[in-house]
Amino acid sequence: MTDKKIPLIETKNLKKNFGDLEVLKGISETIYKGEVICIIGPSGGGKSTFLRCLNMLEEPTEGEVYFEGEKLDAKSTDIDRHRQKIGMVFQQFNVFPHLKVIDNITLAPTLEKKIPEKEAKETAYKLLEQVGLSDKAEEYPRKLSGGQKQRLAIVRAMAMEPDVMLFDEPTSALDPEMVKGVLEVIKKLADSGMTCVIVTHEMGFAREVSDRILFIDEGVIAEEGTPEEFFTNPKNPRTKEFLSQVL
Amino acid sequence: MGPGILDVLFEYWPIFLKGAIGTLRYAFIAVSLGSLLGALIALMHLSKSKILSSIASLYVNVLRGTPLLVQMYIAYFFLPIAVPVLNNVDKEVYVLIALTMNSSAYVSEIIRGGINSVDPGQNEAARSLGLSASHTMTKIILPQAIKNILPSLANEYIAMIKETSMAGTFMLYELMYTRTLLANKYLSWQPLFIIAGIYLIMTLVLTSLVKLLEKRFSVSD
Numbered sequence: 001m002t003d004k005k006i007p008l009i010e011t012k013n014l015k016k017n018f019g020d021l022e023v024l025k026g027i028s029e030t031i032y033k034g035e036v037i038c039i040i041g042p043s044g045g046g047k048s049t050f051l052r053c054l055n056m057l058e059e060p061t062e063g064e065v066y067f068e069g070e071k072l073d074a075k076s077t078d079i080d081r082h083r084q085k086i087g088m089v090f091q092q093f094n095v096f097p098h099l100k101v102i103d104n105i106t107l108a109p110t111l112e113k114k115i116p117e118k119e120a121k122e123t124a125y126k127l128l129e130q131v132g133l134s135d136k137a138e139e140y141p142r143k144l145s146g147g148q149k150q151r152l153a154i155v156r157a158m159a160m161e162p163d164v165m166l167f168d169e170p171t172s173a174l175d176p177e178m179v180k181g182v183l184e185v186i187k188k189l190a191d192s193g194m195t196c197v198i199v200t201h202e203m204g205f206a207r208e209v210s211d212r213i214l215f216i217d218e219g220v221i222a223e224e225g226t227p228e229e230f231f232t233n234p235k236n237p238r239t240k241e242f243l244s245q246v247l
Numbered sequence: 248m249g250p251g252i253l254d255v256l257f258e259y260w261p262i263f264l265k266g267a268i269g270t271l272r273y274a275f276i277a278v279s280l281g282s283l284l285g286a287l288i289a290l291m292h293l294s295k296s297k298i299l300s301s302i303a304s305l306y307v308n309v310l311r312g313t314p315l316l317v318q319m320y321i322a323y324f325f326l327p328i329a330v331p332v333l334n335n336v337d338k339e340v341y342v343l344i345a346l347t348m349n350s351s352a353y354v355s356e357i358i359r360g361g362i363n364s365v366d367p368g369q370n371e372a373a374r375s376l377g378l379s380a381s382h383t384m385t386k387i388i389l390p391q392a393i394k395n396i397l398p399s400l401a402n403e404y405i406a407m408i409k410e411t412s413m414a415g416t417f418m419l420y421e422l423m424y425t426r427t428l429l430a431n432k433y434l435s436w437q438p439l440f441i442i443a444g445i446y447l448i449m450t451l452v453l454t455s456l457v458k459l460l461e462k463r464f465s466v467s468d
Contacts (some may be wrong), residue, residue, distance in 0.1 A: 057371055086378030094372035098390045106388060108376040153372075160376060 006033040008068060008164055008195055009054055015062035016049050023049045024096060025219035026063065031164070031197060036190040038206035038227075039199045041216040048201045049215060051166050054197065055086040068163070084112060087157030092170040093149040095141040101128070101152055104136040105159045113160070120159070127155035131185050147178030150187055164195040171202060202244055207231055215239050255429070255437040262425050263322045263438075267445050269421035273414055274407040276343060281350025281407075282310060282400065288355035303355070310352035316413050319345040323417055342414045346407070354402055360390055361396035401457040405450050412446075422446065 009031040011242050016024040023046045031037060039047045052058040054066060055073050056079050065072045067082050096104050105124035109115040115123075128134045131151040133144075141149055150170060157165060167186060171179045183205050190196045190209050200206055206213060206227065213230040215223040215238075222237040231247075256263065273339035291303035310318065322345035327334050333341070350461055365388050373383040429438040 055375055057375060079378050080374075082377075083375055086375070088372075088375035090268060090368060090372060092366075092368050094366070094368040096369065096372070108373075108378055111382050111386065112377050112379070157376065213467045 007031070008033045008035075009197075010066040011050075011053070011063065012066075013063040014050070014053055014060050014065065016046075016053060016058055017061045021157050023219055024053070024060075027216075027219075027221055028063075029221060031195065031213070033163075034098050034193055034195055035212060036196045036210050037198065037212050037214060038210040039197065039216055040201070040203070040206055040242075041222070041225075045217045046219045047216045048168050051168050051197060051199050054166060055083050056090055057088075067211045080112070084108070084160050085163045087160060087162035087165040089150070089153050089157055089167045089170050091172050093146070093153045093173070095144075095149050095152050095156070097141050099140075100137070101133065101139055101141060101144070104141065104152060108156070109159050110215065123159060124155070127158055130156055130188075132181075140192075144179060146174045150174065150178075150182045154182075154185055154189070158189075164197065165189065167196065167198040167200070169199050169201065171200070201246070203231075214241070217242070249434065249448070250437065252437045252440050255434055256441050259425075259429060259438075262428060263422070263441055263445060266422040266425040266442075267419060267449070269419070269424070270408055270411050270446075271449070273343065273346060273411040273419070273421055274404055277346035277350045277411070278404045279342075280347040281403075282354050284347065284351035285354030286358055288351055289358035289362065292355060292359050293465050296329070307352045307355055309456055310349050311356075315345070315349050315410055316416070319413060319417065321345070322348075338417065339419055342417050342419055343412050346411065346414070349410070350403065351408055353406075354400065357403060358392070358396055358398040361392035361394075361399070364395050365391045398461045398464070401453065403462060405453045405457070408449055408453070409446060 007030050010192060011027055011029050014024055014027040014029075015022070026045075027050060041047050041052065049058055051058050054067075056065070062075060067086065071077060072079065096107070099107060102121065102124055105127065106117065106120040107243070109120045109123070110117055125134065125137065128137055131149060131154065133155075136144060136152075138146065141152065144152065152195060154165075154170075170186065171182050174182060179202070183202065186196070186198065187205075187209050196209075198206070198210070208227075210227050213225060213227055214221050215230070215234075215236070217238050223230065223234060223239045223240075230239070231243065234243060250258075288303045288306060291299040292307070294300055319342055322341045325336065326341050328343065369387055369391065370383060373387040374380075378387070411421050412423035414421050415427065418427075420426065422445060426438050426442060
């Protein structure tokens with residue numbers, strides 16, 4: 001995948017403070033088109049904050065974020081237009097409870113991309129079929145299990161035909177028996193060539209699916225590498241310590 | 248003692264009826280217009296602009312922190328001087344302006360609370376899909392906030408029914424004003440019990456309607 005090397009997202013010296021707390025201490029990283037990247041690391045280390053800076057859900061305190069060559073935090077940037085190409089999936093699913101499953105998916109494409117209702121619905125049904133939720137289209141999300149809600153959240157983002165998908169601990173809020181189904185959907189997506197950036201605690205999954213692993217600890221990328229290098233021969237003592245605790 | 252309560256009610260019921268209708272009408276106008284104004288104040292309060300949100304906050308604090316009766320007096324005596332255009336309008340308008348502004352302060356807090364009660368994740372999900380701020384508000388946040396807003400708004404209407412009793416001070420024909428009318432007929436205490444009884448019936452009936460409303464909303468959760 002990485003042989004194409006077209007940069008999709010770039011951060012330069014990205015810093016984020018919450019009050020006095022420095023959460024990101026300067027991250028410069030490039031994510032290339034088609035790459036599947038898993039971000040792992042201890043809780044509170046800045047993984048999610050880094051991910052949320054990539055679509056400006058968090059505004060960086062300092063530094064820059066570029067998406068497809070355009071600076072995202074510039075005043076003149078129409079952030080909504082860029083966000084349409086950056087799908088995001090959250091730990092807590094955040095499906096829209098007042099909308100039917102099908103309307104959860106068609107809302108953004110019809111409103112913001114002006115796609116005709118009929119066409120949006122056809123796309124939505126196809127996507128629902130891919131994740132095994134066709135029979136739930138006319139239900140409200142409250143009737144869905146956690147795993148089904150998360151699969152809905154994934155196809156809701158996919159319906160915008162994004163260039164990259166960001167996953168923020170997509171399986172952390174799920175019951176154990178639901179995790180596999182969601183990871184399978186993400187893996188299928190990754191295998192299809194979609195650029196994915198995934199914050200996860202699922203080490204086995206990270207090892208299997210990613211082209212590259214970023215280990216974020218104390219606000220910096222403490223180590224990065226291919227899954228093979230990373231898991232079998234970590235160089236940073238912090239990485240070794242972390243892996244010894246989770247593996 | 249004079250005549251009994253029932254005697255007075257049977258003899259003068261059209262006056263009480265007219266008063267009660269006046270009360271419901273003033274409360275309805277105040278809360279309806281107050282809701283529109285209150286929505287605007289709430290949006291100002293929630294906006295990112297520090298200036299707008301401090302203006303809204305000041306507005307709410309002043310109107311909630313001073314007695315409605317004082318606000319009515321100011322509207323009644325000061326508005327015609329300050330805004331000459333209002334010189335020729337019915338004096339009912341001054342009192343209604345005071346009631347509306349007062350109600351808008353409370354309604355804006357109801358709306359703000361309703362919006363804030365929606366899980367912040369909903370806003371993040373909508374914005375991350377590329378929905379504009381206004382679409383996020385109208386399609387995602389408000390439809391969910393309305394469940395919390397509507398019952399509180401109905402409660403505000405019930406509270407306003409009682410508040411309008413002060414409008415009688417300014418000779419506006421509402422329920423409390425009937426006391427003044429009947430005092431001229433040497434009826435000092437009987438009308439008060441009738442008035443209190445009518446207020447109680449109105450608020451009790453409306454309160455039970457609100458309960459029904461809340462029940463219906465909770466079913467769809």
